[in-house]
Amino acid sequence: xxxxxxxxxxxxxxxxxxxxxxxxxxxxxxxxxxxxxxxxxxxxxxxxxxxxxxxxxxxxxxxxxxxxxxxxxxxxxxxxxxxxxxxxxxxxxxxxxxxxxxxxxxxxxxxxxxxxxxxxxxxxxxxxxxxxxxxxxxxxxxxxxxxxxxxxxxxxxxxxxxxxxxxxxxxxxxxx
Amino acid sequence: xxxxxxxxxxxxxxxxxxxxxxxxxxxxxxxxxxxxxxxxxxxxxxxxxxxxxxxxxxxxxxxxxxxxxxxxxxxxxxxxxxxxxxxxxxxxxxxxxxxxxxxxxxxxxxxxxxxxxxxxxxxxxxxxxxxxxxxxxxxxxxxxxxxxxxxxxxxxxxxxxxxxxxxxxxxxxxxxxxxxxxxxxxxxxxxxxxxxxxxxxxxxxxxxxxxxxxxxxxxxxxxxxxxxxxxxxxxxxxxxxxxxxxxxxxxxxxxxxxxxxxxxxxxxxxxxxxxxxxxxxxxxxxxxxxxxxxxxxxxxxxxxxxxxxxxxxxxxxxxxxxxxxxxxxxxxxxxxxxxxxxxxxxxxxxxxxxxxxxxxxxxxxxxxxxxxxxxxxxxxxxxxxxxxxxxxxxxxxxxxxxxxxx
Numbered sequence: 324x325x326x327x328x329x330x331x332x333x334x335x336x337x338x339x340x341x342x343x344x345x346x347x348x349x350x351x352x353x354x355x356x357x358x359x360x361x362x363x364x365x366x367x368x369x370x371x372x373x374x375x376x377x378x379x380x381x382x383x384x385x386x387x388x389x390x391x392x393x394x395x396x397x398x399x400x401x402x403x404x405x406x407x408x409x410x411x412x413x414x415x416x417x418x419x420x421x422x423x424x425x426x427x428x429x430x431x432x433x434x435x436x437x438x439x440x441x442x443x444x445x446x447x448x449x450x451x452x453x454x455x456x457x458x459x460x461x462x463x464x465x466x467x468x469x470x471x472x473x474x475x476x477x478x479x480x481x482x483x484x485x486x487x488x489x490x491x492x493x494x495x496x497x498x499x
Numbered sequence: 500x501x502x503x504x505x506x507x508x509x510x511x512x513x514x515x516x517x518x519x520x521x522x523x524x525x526x527x528x529x530x531x532x533x534x535x536x537x538x539x540x541x542x543x544x545x546x547x548x549x550x551x552x553x554x555x556x557x558x559x560x561x562x563x564x565x566x567x568x569x570x571x572x573x574x575x576x577x578x579x580x581x582x583x584x585x586x587x588x589x590x591x592x593x594x595x596x597x598x599x600x601x602x603x604x605x606x607x608x609x610x611x612x613x614x615x616x617x618x619x620x621x622x623x624x625x626x627x628x629x630x631x632x633x634x635x636x637x638x639x640x641x642x643x644x645x646x647x648x649x650x651x652x653x654x655x656x657x658x659x660x661x662x663x664x665x666x667x668x669x670x671x672x673x674x675x676x677x678x679x680x681x682x683x684x685x686x687x688x689x690x691x692x693x694x695x696x697x698x699x700x701x702x703x704x705x706x707x708x709x710x711x712x713x714x715x716x717x718x719x720x721x722x723x724x725x726x727x728x729x730x731x732x733x734x735x736x737x738x739x740x741x742x743x744x745x746x747x748x749x750x751x752x753x754x755x756x757x758x759x760x761x762x763x764x765x766x767x768x769x770x771x772x773x774x775x776x777x778x779x780x781x782x783x784x785x786x787x788x789x790x791x792x793x794x795x796x797x798x799x800x801x802x803x804x805x806x807x808x809x810x811x812x813x814x815x816x817x818x819x820x821x822x823x824x825x826x827x828x829x830x831x832x833x834x835x836x837x838x839x840x841x842x843x844x845x846x847x848x849x850x851x852x853x854x855x856x857x858x859x860x861x862x863x864x865x866x867x868x869x870x871x872x873x874x875x876x877x878x879x880x881x882x883x884x885x886x887x888x889x890x891x892x893x894x895x896x897x898x899x900x901x902x903x904x905x
Contacts, residue, residue: 346604347603349603351633351634351635352633352634353635355663355664356664378632378633378635378663379632379633380629382633386603419598419599421598422630422633422634423630
């Protein structure tokens with residue numbers, strides 16, 4: 324993954340929040356008092372005081388299914404400078420993942436987050452690897468300082484849905 | 500109303516043939532499993548329960564998590580007892596079964612019945628515990644049956660590693676008159692964490708178990724939830740107290756095994772405690788039987804006066820014969836002899852207590868509906884005193900002969 328980021332979110336890329344299938348969202352090793360909605364849900368994630376914490380150790384495993392097929396363009400992970408996540412691995416369309424088989428598959432993409440990223444700079448993913456995503460698994464392997472607990476304040480996914488992009492593209496051509 | 504997927508790990512090792520839980524450890528366990536399955540599937544229609552066995556040729560999953568109670572009950576039939584329990588493998592297989600549950604909204608829970616000794620190192624168990632915690636799996640442990648060195652400690656270490664916000668529980672069930680399932684009914688394993696559906700579950704289970712009034716403690720938890728809760732809490736406290744007492748008694752017994760005659764005095768202290776406890780028990784019981792208490796009292800006293808010496812004489816000879824064959828058996832017998840000799844001494848203490856006529860008559864006078872001046876009661880007291888005196892002599896003779904045998 325390139326460490327470079329888009330200065331602004333590119334045209335045509337939308338926040339994928341609306342396409343998340345909330346009934347299937349799962350997070351392993353989350354603290355029960357600081358759970359995933361704190362980092363993912365609208366409203367909660369904007370509040371830096373509300374964050375997702377890891378529980379038994381520093382790792383976190385997030386499983387996010389979507390209501391329709393999407394393309395993932397970039398991801399934003401915001402966290403505190405010290406306990407914020409560092410190594411993040413992304414897997415597309417891998418169901419039933421656990422900490423025990425996280426190393427069984429090669430990740431679709433991997434990112435090492437910099438302090439800049441943690442302050443809100445999105446990270447571009449290998450766009451070609453995420454063209455047909457029904458579910459996304461995010462594995463946070465460690466954090467910046469190697470402390471026991473990892474904290475995540477905000478996770479945003481940018482991309483586009485497969486059907487709607489085609490439609491919008493068609494309309495744009497008509498406009499010109 | 501917790502939405503849960505549960506895996507129940509059954510111990511079907513050879514240790515389950517023991518009959519110290521009626522009718523046998525295995526049957527008692529099967530009853531408890533049925534009860535838990537019923538409660539879990541009833542507390543939420545989407546709950547699922549699976550069953551696996553930890554002993555035999557290896558860990559075997561009998562049913563993957565399902566909400567079909569019939570399937571679960573059916574798989575419990577024709578289970579074979581054999582082999583040793585593999586706790587670590589059982590828990591890990593259970594976790595795998597839970598991981599692939601259909602409905603990801605379900606919380607994961609493993610219920611382990613551990614009735615045989617735990618061979619694994621404490622560290623291994625703690626590691627597994629941490630893994631469960633990381634995968635947000637809750638763990639309930641029913642500790643019953645064998646009580647060897649460090650088993651309780653190991654299981655508690657395992658629980659401590661898993662426990663997250665008190666969602667995991669452990670229950671120690673010592674062998675005794677209470678059925679395993681009856682004991683579990685009032686524990687958090689059975690009632691769950693949520694207060695909402697628990698009352699219903701408890702009531703349903705009590706009815707299923709054929710309780711006298713249909714409800715635990717004879718109180719409908721739906722009508723008076725506060726009273727039911729209070730009763731349950733006091734029941735739990737009482738159980739904790741009994742457990743502590745049993746542990747203490749076991750320690751005393753083991754001390755007695757090792758040492759000689761010196762500790763007899765310390766044991767006497769606990770014995771009198773026990774005797775007085777049973778006396779007060781008898782008192783409360785008498786309160787209940789107002790009608791024909793004279794006849795019953797006589798009967799009860801006669802029973803308690805039964806000479807324990809005769810029984811023991813016979814037993815001892817049997818045992819020494821058997822002991823020559825098998826060293827393990829000999830050890831077991833020695834333990835049980837220690838127990839029974841304890842019993843008899845407690846009985847003699849009791850009779851000493853009863854021999855004190857002023858004490859007995861004061862008890863009798865305090866009972867409603869009993870006239871201490873009633874001639875039949877007086878007769879009885881007089882006869883008791885004679886009997887207990889003769890028994891005391893008997894007892895004085897006995898201990899040396901027992902020492903020799905050991």
